[in-house]
Amino acid sequence: MPSGRNSVNSIIVGGLSPFTTIDFPTVTSAFVVFCQGCFWRCPYCQNRLLQPAKNSKLSWKNVFKEICQRKGFVEGVVFSGGEPLIQPAIMEGIQQVRAEGFRVALHTSGAVPRVLEKVLPLVDWVGFDIKAPFAKYEKVTFYGGSGRLAQTSLNILINSGVEFECRTTVYPKLLQQDDILQIAQSLREIGVKTYALQECFDKERLPMHSDCFAPEFLQKIEQCFQKFVVRKV
Numbered sequence: 001m002p003s004g005r006n007s008v009n010s011i012i013v014g015g016l017s018p019f020t021t022i023d024f025p026t027v028t029s030a031f032v033v034f035c036q037g038c039f040w041r042c043p044y045c046q047n048r049l050l051q052p053a054k055n056s057k058l059s060w061k062n063v064f065k066e067i068c069q070r071k072g073f074v075e076g077v078v079f080s081g082g083e084p085l086i087q088p089a090i091m092e093g094i095q096q097v098r099a100e101g102f103r104v105a106l107h108t109s110g111a112v113p114r115v116l117e118k119v120l121p122l123v124d125w126v127g128f129d130i131k132a133p134f135a136k137y138e139k140v141t142f143y144g145g146s147g148r149l150a151q152t153s154l155n156i157l158i159n160s161g162v163e164f165e166c167r168t169t170v171y172p173k174l175l176q177q178d179d180i181l182q183i184a185q186s187l188r189e190i191g192v193k194t195y196a197l198q199e200c201f202d203k204e205r206l207p208m209h210s211d212c213f214a215p216e217f218l219q220k221i222e223q224c225f226q227k228f229v230v231r232k233v
């Protein structure tokens with residue numbers, strides 16, 4: 001195996017969750033690989049330790065071995081983050097996992113559209129983060145041009161035909177009802193069928209109150225989609 005930047009062994013893994021039934025809804029159970037590194041700086045990031053693109057003690061070689069040991073017990077592997085698409089060898093990692101018979105899910109913010117386009121033919125399901133109305137993205141991500149990148153990626157995803165869910169974590173200091181309504185309407189217009197609204201938690205891991213979860217408001221959002229999910233902390 002070559003050991004360069006694009007070698008599959010260069011994938012930096014920050015954490016694992018060996019069994020989940022919620023991160024990949026189209027399979028019965030899955031193994032989650034949390035890839036290290038993200039350029040964006042959402043203030044509510046729940047995986048802040050994964051933001052720096054530093055090396056980790058978990059080598060891909062050992063992670064892959066662990067995945068293979070779960071054959072027959074889990075059906076799928078989820079590449080989550082951080083942002084998995086910034087790993088130069090993500091394609092090779094997905095190929096390796098598929099070759100062992102696992103189905104593959106990707107959790108992404110859509111930060112790297114050209115990589116998303118390349119990997120989508122190998123992916124069975126995508127969880128796609130919508131941070132804010134596209135014009136307001138930078139206020140949430142603190143990264144210039146992030147709205148344009150996410151919008152490009154979402155169009156690529158829709159055109160790919162791969163099954164996906166869009167989801168928004170409601171950080172009450174930056175997102176209000178107007179923003180969520182604007183997001184829901186713009187997603188409906190471009191044909192998004194499944195949307196989830198997720199509650200945010202604070203440093204003490206307590207739910208952050210938002211009127212976006214008021215029942216009458218949720219009814220309004222629900223009308224925009226075929227499937228609408230509310231995830232409370």
Ligand code: SF4
Nearest residue numbers: 038040041042045082
């Ligand atoms: S895009 Fe995701 S991983 Fe990156 S900072 Fe935002 S919440 Fe954290």
